[in-house]
Amino acid sequence: MVVSGCVGVCSDTTLVYIPIVPATATISGITKVCPGDCEYYTLPAFSGAGYTWSLNSGACGTLSDTVCCNQVRICWPSYVVACNDTLTVAYYDSFLHCGGSGQLIIRVRPRLEILGNTTVCANSAATFFASNSVVSYWSISPAGPILSPSPAPSVTINWLNTPGTYTLKAWPQNPNQSCNDTAYTIVTVVAPPPRPGIVGDTIVCPNSAANYCATGATGAVNWVVTGGTPTTGVGNCLTVLWGATPPYIVRAFTQMPNSPYCSSDTMVQNVYPSSTTPPTITSTTPLCANATNTFTANGLYAS
Numbered sequence: 001m002v003v004s005g006c007v008g009v010c011s012d013t014t015l016v017y018i019p020i021v022p023a024t025a026t027i028s029g030i031t032k033v034c035p036g037d038c039e040y041y042t043l044p045a046f047s048g049a050g051y052t053w054s055l056n057s058g059a060c061g062t063l064s065d066t067v068c069c070n071q072v073r074i075c076w077p078s079y080v081v082a083c084n085d086t087l088t089v090a091y092y093d094s095f096l097h098c099g100g101s102g103q104l105i106i107r108v109r110p111r112l113e114i115l116g117n118t119t120v121c122a123n124s125a126a127t128f129f130a131s132n133s134v135v136s137y138w139s140i141s142p143a144g145p146i147l148s149p150s151p152a153p154s155v156t157i158n159w160l161n162t163p164g165t166y167t168l169k170a171w172p173q174n175p176n177q178s179c180n181d182t183a184y185t186i187v188t189v190v191a192p193p194p195r196p197g198i199v200g201d202t203i204v205c206p207n208s209a210a211n212y213c214a215t216g217a218t219g220a221v222n223w224v225v226t227g228g229t230p231t232t233g234v235g236n237c238l239t240v241l242w243g244a245t246p247p248y249i250v251r252a253f254t255q256m257p258n259s260p261y262c263s264s265d266t267m268v269q270n271v272y273p274s275s276t277t278p279p280t281i282t283s284t285t286p287l288c289a290n291a292t293n294t295f296t297a298n299g300l301y302a303s
Helices: none
Strands: 040-042 049-055 072-073 081-092 100-107 120-122 126-130 136-141 155-156 162-172 185-188 198-202 208-215 220-226 233-236 237-242 248-255 267-273 280-283 293-300
Touching: 040 120, 072 081, 081 126, 120 267, 136 237, 155 162, 198 248, 208 248, 208 267, 220 237, 237 248
Parallel strands: 120 185
Antiparallel strands: 040 072, 049 081, 081 100, 126 155, 136 162, 162 185, 198 208, 208 237, 220 233, 220 248, 248 267, 280 293
16 A cells, blocks of 8 residues: 655555465475374464364374464374374464365374394394385495395395495385385494314224314314214314214314304314225235335225
């Protein structure tokens, strides 16, 4: 409005703002939330209007104040399962005698998490799972380890005997299944102890005893015996009573005393039975006095 030509009044321009209250308004706020979250939802501030907020019957969330302002806070319990809440607001300007409403659907979804041991052995495969069996894509950084195909609710990783610290990432194939778009976990891959050596008789008589000891072991030595007793043992040395018939095999590996209890690669020692048949002795000919001959015993040991 412009005023001019009036005695005693300076010419000037006056602006008058006329509020327009729409019949439908848009609620601003996050539309996908996690259990335990609290979020604010806002409507434009219409001068002179009052607001009434509500959630649908059976909603998972709880409103902090239903009659107040153009903003409201909703909290969800930490144990809630997946659900959809409908937030509705009605507003009315009693001076202008008009109003309107707005509505927003809020999806409550479980949080995607990666489950599994976060300290593993470099020489063993490890399996990780997506929470709630959500079918997910998987990746690892830095690159190198081999992952089983995805998308899948789990992944098995071959570390290729490469220790280090890795970041495992999972993201859902269907984003509507979880409240977070990505999950991460840090995995520490531990080098196993070195493989021990085995010292002991490699040719034995059936039904006889022989002693075997580990060399280069850095932890407890575990023994596995085929063809003799005991069939298992723990300690740096082991006495084996061999049976009547082969095969005779001694295996040894070491294991870390603490988590993740990595085992070394296994040392395998084959043991052979001595021959039970008298050897055949041959010599060079002729046999002469004051001469040198070579004698050979055949069949002394099994081949």
